[in-house]
Amino acid sequence: MTEIIMSQTPPILHGPSEKERKYDRQLRLWAANGQAALESANILLLNSGPGAVGAETLKNLVLPGIGRFAIYDEAHVGEADLGVNFFLDDSCLGKSRSQSLTELIVELNPDVQGTWYPNEDVKTVEPLLSGSQVFTAIIYTHPIRPDQLELLEAYGREHKTPLVAIHSAGFYSYFQINLPGTFPVVDTHPDATATTDLRLLNPWPELAAFAEDMTKDIDALDNYEHGHLPYVTILLHYLKEWKVEHGKYPASYKEKAAFRELVKSKARPSDPEGVHENFLEGADAVMQTVVPLSLPSGLKEVFEYQHTDPVEQKSGFWIIADAVKKFYEEHQCLPLRGNLPDMKAQSKVYIQLQGIYKTKARKDAAEILQIVQATPGGEHVDPVEVDLFCKNAAFVKLINATGGWGSEITRADRLKSAAAAMCDEPDELDPQIPFAPSLLPIYLALQASTTTTPSTTPPSADPPAALTADDLLLSIAERVPGADAKARVEEAAGEVARAEGAELHNVAALTGGMVAQELIKIVTKQYIPIDNTCVYDGIHSRCQVLRL
């Protein structure tokens, strides 16, 4: 048999292309569609300060093959740059930092194009932004000049471009993502263990009939057949029995534990070939799979979100989301994902059962596609997008659902509530109780260092005087009254004062890694980006995401 098939199919080797080989380890994470999205992206970095974190971010975007990047950096390479930035060397001294960085970064990947500013034609930020290049996302590093920041924000508002601010100094850093509006993610890549949805308490007729047929004489089955029943059919069988006896399905933890023991007890220990593992697999799966239908919080947020923005109205995402909502209202369940975990069974039986799940998933998706196509504008929605949504319905996520441009009031409110939570924390921690204090003090201290002028000497002094911890605390207290009295705020201010704006290469590399990762998620619309600020504490070696 094998021989015949072999000779009928000519052995075409579907070997990978050169590019697939180069990107193999990342294609396993975001696949060809993610890679294509990366390759069509164009990222602008507005670099200032020591500038290492910007370079490290770009490195991590150029290696996986971002399409294009541009660096705007007014600095000229000095000796101090060489101690912190890997993409500069002695031959760059005195030259334009943006040119030198571009040359040494673009060299990392021949597939990527890089340009640098200011140059002979474009001397400031304004013409760069009004030129023909359209940027997918813009990164800038602190300290940035207020007039340049204004230009970037105006560009972001106009073109709906995500902006990422980064600040790295001493052992601390933070970065903050400003998305132009609500950012829905469908392809969230949930953990494989979380995606099992077997509908054991709500089997549809085909599934119920299949299980019924396999288990109607369960005790009369020979040992081999009994030991190869897929656990889905085992659980469905004993659930039915349980319901007859108890009048309802097992619901509480205690009931489910009893049901689990019941399943285990049916494993026919008498079989000399060994205990029937399929029953043990089934018993192990009880807690996770014997569950009522529910609406996950992420999708609930999608269903409840008022999308009145005309652009959002017309987007495929919202048309599909509305269709799924209709489907849910009608059937009281989500479209089935349709995957079946591996379980002990004969090949043929397993494939049949897998087919039952897949068929149901396809049917659900087809119904939703029909609703979509009946919606005004829905005729343009790609059926592939509908399929993906149906597969991931339980894991769809809205990022920045209440933020976006022009919501400064809510932003101030969010800072206020984060600050209030921080102020309520005890100064002294009990080492016996695991507690990770808020990293807001670091954010406040870093921010204060860009908005404060030293109190000790006139601003015209050369070199300018360093900010003291007291200067920073004063500034923090203006923003968050009372915060300066907190020990951890004092500590953060002291640490930021010590750094005096200096970047450490490790902190820059770590932060650049995280920023690149987040941009990849945003560009590919895969995995879940942070919402919206990530603070890093290199002294206690941890991060925290805050919504600010």
Place this chain on the structure above:
Amino acid sequence: MASTTVYPASEPERWTYLNRVRTRPGPLTKPDFSGEGIAAAMESMRILVIGAGGLGCEILKNLALSGFKDIHVIDMDTIDISNLNRQFLFRQEDVGKSKAEVAARFVEKRVKGVKITPHNNRIQDFDEDFYMQFQLVVCGLDSIEARRWINAMLVNMVDAEAEDSFKPLIDGGTEGFKGQARVILPTMTSCIECQLNMHAPRAAVPLCTLASIPRQPEHCIEWAHVIAWDEAKPFPQLDKDDPEHVGWLYQKALTRAQEFGIPGVTYALTQGVIKNIIPAIASTNSVIAAACCNEAVKMASDSAPFLGQGLDNYMMYTGDDAIYTYTFSAERKPDCPVCGQTARALPADPAWTLRELLDSLAALPEAQLRRPSVRAAGKTLYMQSPPSLEEQTRPNLDKTLAELGLDHGQEVGVTDPAFATVLFTFKLEFPKDKRQ
């Protein structure tokens, strides 16, 4: 506070930024902190980097830009095209060359004044004398076995009488969007062997599933790899990097999948399964390597507390669902075979054959010993080598533990050629109703 003196390094201007932080006291430095000799001390420290791959390239760059000047690197691998998406010290034209050598030359050329000594070797090629010359070891490896080996070496080297014998180990690891950085202070903190159960091996698919009831594409691929290849021997030796060999396995797996109606066998999956490929990206490597080197800087300069010094010694990082870190204290295990003092309980049954006991040692997350040799009560029960001894002890494999006279509570000594220096001591633990 911040106006205290900045002490210079040998190139004061170049290290302006670093010196501001490492040579001045901060809010969390110890009261007796002095920045005076720090730059010079870091310059003269000799550091060993193990691995010049995804993490290793980053680690070499980071250490060179952290003021360390005497760095050695060990890696026996050569550069492959699939490295280029993250191992940023390598270019297309370097494919096939030694990773350690190319990485060392690149960083030396880019960062003036740093000396990087490459070793195109396995870590097992070196002995205690070699490892004794370093003050710190930073690991960027993808193999648990290599980590366990260097961990056992460094723990065994500790001599309470000789301060120089104590070598901190900083270890990083990544998988896709996830990773970890940990600091091990041999004999003081939890060691890699103590934490072994956090890296449980993937459960193997039973042979009967592969042979008769495949259900997943992976089952078909494993069948081609384990069974079909051995039967047909299409090439003298399987080379998992040879597209012709992988292509042969792919065709076999595909044909089998078609017979059983199983969808999903692809070339990429075939390669992934047989080589056990773990996804790897530049950004995660950047995060984890930097987290490791940040600990190295804090440790070498005393400019801030480092992991292992206070309560916490382990940072876990997850980047696929937002960003999440969990920094905690991994506990030392008193029955750790490498750094502990007592024998570890080993669940067993008197009705087991010795072979079953040995198989359980491979599968047990806290043992993971694949080629164990066993002694108990002064008798050799089974030896993997030399061949003559193996043959002589082989009959014991089919005897039950009861037949071999092993009882509940019996201590057994296990060695494995992968960890030649370690004697793993276990204490048999029988079910309550089967104890004598």
